[in-house]
Amino acid sequence: MMNRLNEKVAVVTGGASGMGLSTVIRFLEEGASVVIADFNETTGTAAVEQANRLGYETRVSFIKTDVASESDIVAMLDEAVSRFGHLDVLFNNAGVGGAIGPLTETTTEDWDYTFDVLAKGVFLGLKHGARHMQAQGQGGSIINTASIAGLSGDAGPLVYSAAKAAVISMSKAAAVELAEYRIRVNAICPGFIATPLADGGKPEATRKSFAKSQPWPDYGRGEHIAGAALFLASSDAEFVTGE
Template sequence: MSGRLQDKVVLITGAASGIGAQTARLFVAEGAAVVLSDINIDAGQQLARELDAAFIAADVSVEEQVERAVAYTVERHGRLDCMINNAGMIGVVGSILDTRTEDWNRTLGVLLDSVFFGVKHAGRQMRKQGGGGSILSLSSLAGVVGGVGPQVYSVAKAAVIALTRGAASELAQYGIRVNAVAPGLVVTPLVDQVYGDREKAVQGATVNSPLGSAAVPEEIAASLCYLASDEARHVSAHTVVVDSGVSAAGSSGSALFHNRPAGFLGKMPKQYQ
């Protein structure tokens, strides 16, 4: 590896699996000091041992726990150079006509409130350090175009893009860059749940890709690595869409979410269970 992130201190939420785990592996390989955070303690600690990295359990829908994760990172490494707001779930699925208000709020808590908390507390720390730094958040193709994701998930991911733009404008005075990555259908454990198993997920992602191939977490991690690196020092307020061209060519993915009974997909934080 080229050491593009040499000596940068990075906190990654939702780091125990999927895009978060592959991002952690790539960032460590590129020279970063990485702190992993997740509600899945066993998987998070196992990956931390694999990478010789630190781990802190955190429910990102609780502001105090995100603040604590930032503080832990600084206590361990002395600073924070990059915050990656990756944690999430699919949340409530089914018709908007059948979506309960409490399920709407629960989903937004994990997918949107968590990003606000991450931007807020990472931004405060970076300002305290004298400025500079990068805040990255995971949006989705579902937040870029309509009809390719569950209703509440799509709302949250669109809001992440708006928050990214607004925060980038405000925090530019401190030299802090704020960007987002919006993946299309990526073969992760969450997508496995949607399709039923990994083989069906790969087939579905391939069919929905105009390029005829399924995207994998490593490819999203590569986009995050670029945005976190000094190569992107003049890139801010942008959302990088990694969707194989679906946003231009169209997708048949909406039926996966809208034509099914209302319910949750993904592990909910304890206070919601």
């Protein structure tokens, strides 16, 4: 490993499983201290135990967090800074599958729940992560998980697609606003990634389906997203923002 994040402090929301957990491990491997912010206490504890077994017990911590709650986001980021001293990288990655179905049968409850986690959660992370980074005066990197669904529409996942489009737009706007503080903001748009959230309890069938749904002859893995997040978090991406 190249220690590209040596002495950096990172927060990963939705970091207890899937793409988030893969990114947590990659960040730890590259020298960062990492706070796993996740709503699921069971998987969050298991993620910390996994990191501990790999020898990272002094550099990893779990904080139970509802990303749709502003008070939770504020408390989590304050605690992260209290534990590790500062905040350099924030990966707003927490997600839900969202409502899938015909537009005419989609409820306002479906809309509110999906947007609360996917869009409001990113907004709150951006808002309060930026406040910490501005106060520190050392710049930083904020990475948001969007989706290819946010780039083009499709029948069925209308609400999910709309929420992810909002993430892309917020990322671009925040990149412009925060540039003067040397805070970089970028969005990652994953394609078909096999994760516990996506596989619906049928990982093999999901992987085969995902592999057939894109030109590349294989399904995506969390490690693929972790590599992209690492690049955006590191000084290698010093001149990359608004993507």
